[in-house]
Structure formats: structure tokens, C-alpha cells
Amino acid sequence: MARPTGRRPGPSGTREAIRDAAARQFAELGYDRASMRSIARDAEVDPALVAHFFGTKHELFVDVVELPFDPADVVPALFAGAREELGRRLADFILAALAVPEARRRIVGLVRAAASEPEAAKMVRELLSRELFARIVEQLGVEDAELRANLVGSQIVGLVMARHVVGLEPLASLSDEAVARAIAPNLQRYLTEPLDEG
């Protein structure tokens, strides 16, 4: 006999509810101030359930830390078009991701976590290196591709900080189209132009 559909979700729904709450809290409060208790409250479950499913806060963070897109699909797609428009395609992709609340929360959460705690910074570094930079390096196929990927990362992290964490104006309120035009040539230079002529 089917159980009535209640407010409380089943085990897999509970797990997802906890992960969503954790992603939200890590983004909004930062790693340090998010607690197992506050995450449980947000997910409307008992704190013991959070520990049961995920172990420690650190383990929960590792589980939740992920990019809001699959780099295995995204990176080759970005590189598929004209090489001289790569910076603009990358800018458009990042700004489109940041326009989706759930994806923005994840990205801001990653940036804030990296800034809050050396362990979290290490996890973010490993995630970026393994999932994102390695694929960009493969697609670029040049000798200094790792450095180029780092420089692109620095501009994107800085943009997330400036627009979504610190809220610098007028940048934070600028249209995505205007931001894309402003940053695309700089991303393009980091990706494909000489880096030793400054």
C-alpha cells in the first residue's frame, strides 16, 4: 500500500534536501559559520540525520562542492567555435551561469569557502585543477596553457567577488551584456594572446 505523500521527503529526497541546504548555507554564511545544526534546520531535518548521511561538516562540504555544470561537456563546447571569439563565449557562459540562482549560489559558495579556510581552499583548488583547468589546458594545447587557465580563473573569481560578494557599484548592477563586453577581450588575451609583452 502506497504511503500518503506527506511534507517530509523519503530517504533520497532527504539527502537531496540536506545537500541543497548545505550548498545554500555554505554560500550565504561561508564555510565557518554554516553548522551541521543550521543546515539541518534549513533542510527541516534532525541534525542527527545530517551526520548519519554525510558524517562531518568537512565531509558534507566535500560532497556538496561541485561545479553547477559539467566541465566535460562545457569546455569542449566553448572551444568548438572560432578561436578568436573564445573570450566572449566564456564570458557569456559564466554570466549565464551566474544568472541562475542555484548555480550562482554554488559558484559564490565555492569562492567564499576558498577564502574562509585553508582546507576548503585546497579542495577548491583541486576541484578547479582536476575538473576545469585540465580540460582547458587540453583544449588550448599550448605550452603555457596551465598559466593561461590560472589567469582566466583569477579574473572570473575576481568578478564573482566584485559583483556578488563585495557588490562593487556600478559593476554589480551592470547588465550581463555590458559585463561580457567589458571582460571578454581580457579573457581572450589570457587564453590566446602573448602573455609576456606587458
Next chain:
Amino acid sequence: MARPTGRRPGPSGTREAIRDAAARQFAELGYDRASMRSIARDAEVDPALVAHFFGTKHELFVDVVELPFDPADVVPALFAGAREELGRRLADFILAALAVPEARRRIVGLVRAAASEPEAAKMVRELLSRELFARIVEQLGVEDAELRANLVGSQIVGLVMARHVVGLEPLASLSDEAVARAIAPNLQRYLTEPLDEG
């Protein structure tokens, strides 16, 4: 009669010791994890003295939050030379500041504090706007100068995150000269070139 010079500093020395310890702890632990107690321990004073001199952690942070250089001197000096080498001069100046441990601690502390807590982000935004961006805007003297200052800020914050917080390699280990060459043209574009042609 002069008192013997002991290990424990006098009142103004104590105040400075607390400020130094606070700057160090905000940089190393982040705003959230630095506590009045840990700052007192680092400064080798009683926690009650920290509260006596500075009030709350928030008030101590406001007191400690400052740039490790005087923008009233630095910004006009940066703008004094050839306009087309502004990006390189700015890159050299930032990298020189980051090479001094005490200055690097302050800058990293600002970036980490901004990421950890909305109140701290607001203070950092006000500090940057009032002390730094306003002067850059005045010197640039163009209509979209505020946006240009924001974009420069985004690249510099991103560089600090990538090199000194997350530790992206090879960027983190690259020589200052190579980093300056890599970022200077991008800073130059943000400062003086058209922003709507991406």
C-alpha cells in the same frame, strides 16, 4: 626614574601589539575564526585588554581594516607617468606591495574578510570606494571611470585570491616580473581602452 625595559610594552605599545595581532589573525584565520581570545593570545595580553582598547571584534576589525599604503600618495604617483604604461605601473605597485609580508597580510586579510561576512564585505567596499576608487576616478577623469576602477579591482582581488589564498599553480610560484607582464595589458585595457567592443 626610567622604568626598566621589559618584555611587556606600555599602553601605546600594547595597543599596537593588539592591532598587529588582529591584522595577522584576520588574514590567517579569516574574520569568523579570529576571536578576541585568539587575538589576545597572539598579542600576549589579557583578553579584557583587547575589549578595553577596542570594544567588540567588529570594532577591532573596523580599526584594523586599512590599506597598507596611503592612496592619497600612491594614486597620483601612479598616474604621473605615461598614460599608456599605467597598467604596468599599477601591476608593479601591487606586486611590490604583495611582496612585503606585512602588507601582503593586510591585503589578504581584506580579501578574506570580504568573502567571509556581509558586514565585513560592506566595510571593505566602503574602504575601497572611499579611499581608492574615488581617487582613481578623479585621476582618470572619464565618464565610465567608476566602472573601470571596479574592473581593475576585480582583477586585483582575483589575483590575490588565485596566488595567495587558493594557491593556483603555476601562477602562485611565477616571478613577479612574469605576473606583471601577464596582467599589465589587461589592467591597461580596463583603465584606458574601450570597454564596449568585446
